[in-house]
Amino acid sequence: MTRPVPLLLAAIAIALPLSLLAGRVWLDPATTPNAALILGELRLPRSLLALVVGAGLGAAGAAMQGYLRNPLADPGLFGIAPGAALGAVAALWFGYAASAWLLPLFALVGAGGAMALLAAIAGRTGGIALFTLAGLMVASLAGALTALAISLAPNAFAIESIVAWLNGALTDRGWREVWIAAPLVLAGLALLRAAGPALDALTLGEAAARSLGVNPTGLLWLLIAGVGWTVGAVTAVAGIIGFVGLIVPHLVRPLTDGRPSRLIVPSALAGALLVLVADSVVRILPLMVELRLGIALSLLGAPFFLWLLLRMRKGAL
Numbered sequence: 001m002t003r004p005v006p007l008l009l010a011a012i013a014i015a016l017p018l019s020l021l022a023g024r025v026w027l028d029p030a031t032t033p034n035a036a037l038i039l040g041e042l043r044l045p046r047s048l049l050a051l052v053v054g055a056g057l058g059a060a061g062a063a064m065q066g067y068l069r070n071p072l073a074d075p076g077l078f079g080i081a082p083g084a085a086l087g088a089v090a091a092l093w094f095g096y097a098a099s100a101w102l103l104p105l106f107a108l109v110g111a112g113g114a115m116a117l118l119a120a121i122a123g124r125t126g127g128i129a130l131f132t133l134a135g136l137m138v139a140s141l142a143g144a145l146t147a148l149a150i151s152l153a154p155n156a157f158a159i160e161s162i163v164a165w166l167n168g169a170l171t172d173r174g175w176r177e178v179w180i181a182a183p184l185v186l187a188g189l190a191l192l193r194a195a196g197p198a199l200d201a202l203t204l205g206e207a208a209a210r211s212l213g214v215n216p217t218g219l220l221w222l223l224i225a226g227v228g229w230t231v232g233a234v235t236a237v238a239g240i241i242g243f244v245g246l247i248v249p250h251l252v253r254p255l256t257d258g259r260p261s262r263l264i265v266p267s268a269l270a271g272a273l274l275v276l277v278a279d280s281v282v283r284i285l286p287l288m289v290e291l292r293l294g295i296a297l298s299l300l301g302a303p304f305f306l307w308l309l310l311r312m313r314k315g316a317l
Contacts, residue, residue: 004255008269012051015273019047019280024290045175050279051272052178053170053238054248056185056230058271059264061245063192066199066260067223068128072308075231075245078224079138083114084235085166086142089149092161103165104180104236111232114138115224122220128206131220168239168294170279177237184233189268191226195219196261203260241294243301244271250308 020043021027027043029035060075068077075081087110088103096102121134146166153159198219201209206216234241248270249263256262275293278300282291 004252004266005269007255008252008266008273012269012273012276015276015280016047016051019050019276020044022280023283026284041174045178046170046173046279047276049170049173049178049181049237050276052181052185053234053241054244054271054273054275055268056181056188056234056271057241057244057275058248059189059192059268060227060230061247061271062249062260062263062267063195063199063223063227064245065249066263067195067202067219068132069203071250071312072246072305074242075227076139076242077132077135078114078227078231079118079135079140079142080111080114080228080231081235081240082139082142082146083117084108084111084232085240086110086146086149087113088165088236088239089146089162092158092165093149093153095158101176104177107236108184108232110142111228111235114142115228115232118224119221164292165239166294167292168241168297169290169292170238171290171292173237181233181237184229188226188229188231188233189264191222191229192264193261195222195226196259196264198222199260239294241275241297243297243305244274247301247304248274250304 020039023043027035027038029039032038057075061073064073064075064077065071067073084107088107090096090110091103091106096106117138118131118134121137122131150159150162153162198209198214201212201214202219204212210216249267252266252270253263256266275297278296279293282293282296285291
């Protein structure tokens, strides 16, 4: 069996220097004026943030699929990303985004509110079915409130800012966003790894997992906190970026033994690599305006999702 972690680390080690050079104008450190300033203040934080964003989404997707025992599960089912988006939209709607720290702060508050609502509805029982329904309800409510905010936006500039932010991007992000997202994503990854053994036991069924000593309520709280911190932090600094948590577990699962605990770290690395490469590609596309990263990954993820559905349908037949 292939060991995916060294392969993915090697791929990231190759892709990261290339991403520092990639852009509408390729950077030559030897001849480009102010090359050190461009690298240190623009290219490097954006590339590091791409790694953080991808790692958080990839690990959250692997944990979600393991918990729900559904290969089509996505972190968006938690409703935490829509909750964070609603918080950011509120900041844009009320004009608080002029302050550099308020928009991500509002987004984190929105993610925290979604986590609290999930915990209040499903946190006591730890049931998978109730948790899934609660996540869908939170996502629907946050989506409806976001649509309401757009329809009642005070001016066209607010609408444009909201729509652009919701599409997701790493444009104009810097060290501030890295320092906001990285600690929360790392903490979330630690919680998701801690949930790994319980997720392995859950593959045998809820009754068998209980007999092996798994506390369903404790596992649910671990996942709410782990996915909440990773997805909430990512959405707070980058907007809505979809399909990463769906795609990367499928790409790395054949390289592992299939156990959820063995999938979380490779999925984090594969997600980091995917977002880093995708962000580098959108920077070099010959377009008048840079393609939003969220749109680019949706254009990639939607056909992948369709292919996955068709493959599962053939397997069922």
